[in-house]
Structures are given as structure tokens and as C-alpha cells.
Amino acid sequence: MQIYHYHRETGELLGESTARENPLEEGEYLIPAYATNIEPSETGENEVAIFNVDNQKWNVVADYRGQTFWDTDRNKHEIAELGIEPDPAWLIEEPPLSEEEIAKMELERQLKTLITEFDSLCLAHGKLLALGSDQTSIDELKSEIQTKLQEVSDINEQLYS
Incomplete structure (x- = not known):
């Protein structure tokens, strides 16, 4: 006799095997827990047979x-x-990215790069001030910071306006 094993929690068909004959009762077979001799329903693609213990029937559900x-x-x-x-x-x-999404991602990448550069310039400016460097070097770096800040502002406006 063929028996069909099912998952103890989901009832999902796991496989089949041949039941062993009961040595104490001739013509009777041993069916282990979480198995049945009821043949499962046919399933198609993305379907699985589930055994319902309460009504002793197989149901087909999406998988x-x-x-x-x-x-x-x-x-x-x-x-x-x-x-x-x-x-x-x-x-x-x-789905593929739209041209608008690609353009936005490129602007976000540029913005991230500019912010990193801006941060580096600010740190360098702070070092120049701390070391008491000459005013010309400080002013040149300050000008670079202002330019970079304007670039950040321009891209930010493109992204969020």
C-alpha cells in the first residue's frame, strides 16, 4: 500500500513510500504519524497538495x-x-529605471561627491586657521569652499525643486 507523507505543521506533501504490513494483523498496514493512504490531488506549476487532517482530504493551494x-x-x-x-x-x-530615475540617481551621486569634497575643504580650512597660516591661503581655500557650496546648492535645487 502506498502512503503519502505530509509536513506536520503545513500539511504539505513531502513524498510517498510503501507502508509496511502490520505483523500482528494480517492484511493491515502500518501508517506512521503525518502520513495517509489517501492519494494526493494532482498539482500544477506553483501549486502544492496540502493534507487537511480534520476532513481527511487533500487540497491544492498556490505555492x-x-x-x-x-x-x-x-x-x-x-x-x-x-x-x-x-x-x-x-x-x-x-522594471527598468526610467530616464528620470537614472538622471536623479546621477544627481544624487554627484551631490554625495560634492558634499564629501566640501567637508574635506572645511577641514582643511579649519587646519589652516588653527595653524595660523597666511591670510592669502586661508582666503583662497575660503573661495573654494564657497564655490563648492554653490555647486551643492545648485544640485540640491535640481533634485528637490
Whole structure:
């Protein structure tokens, strides 16, 4: 007799095997815990058979576990549970970035670089002041800081206006 093993918590079909005959009762078979002799339902792609212990029936449920989908707003959805189906509008591949998104990412990269450069100039300015350097060097660095600050401001305005 064929028996079908199922997961003790989810009821998911795990596999099948041949039941051993009961040595104490001829014609009877031993069915271990979390197994049944009821044949599971046929399943298709992204489906799994689940055994319902209460009504002693197999049910077929969606199985998209481990799959990732994206909605039209580029939000990522990872399915981790049995019975959850993706929204029909979801995509199976991450949608490509729009030209606007690419341009924004480039401006953000430039802004980050400019802020790092601005910070370095401010630190150098502070060192010059602390060391009592000549006013010409301090003024030149101050001018570079003002230029860099204007560049930061310009990109910031492009990004957030």
C-alpha cells in the first residue's frame, strides 16, 4: 500500500513510500504519524497538495514561496507563505529605471561627491586657521569652499525643486 507523507505543521506533501504490513494483523498496514493512504490531488506549476487532517482530504493551494515580484511602483514583494498568490499586475522581473530615475540617481551621486569634497575643504580650512597660516591661503581655500557650496546648492535645487 502506498502512503503519502505530509509536513506536520503545513500539511504539505513531502513524498510517498510503501507502508509496511502490520505483523500482528494480517492484511493491515502500518501508517506512521503525518502520513495517509489517501492519494494526493494532482498539482500544477506553483501549486502544492496540502493534507487537511480534520476532513481527511487533500487540497491544492498556490505555492509561490521564494519567488520575488515587483509592482508598477517598483516595490519588491517576496512571497514566503503557502497559499499567497501574486497580484496579476505584478512583474516577475524588476522594471527598468526610467530616464528620470537614472538622471536623479546621477544627481544624487554627484551631490554625495560634492558634499564629501566640501567637508574635506572645511577641514582643511579649519587646519589652516588653527595653524595660523597666511591670510592669502586661508582666503583662497575660503573661495573654494564657497564655490563648492554653490555647486551643492545648485544640485540640491535640481533634485528637490
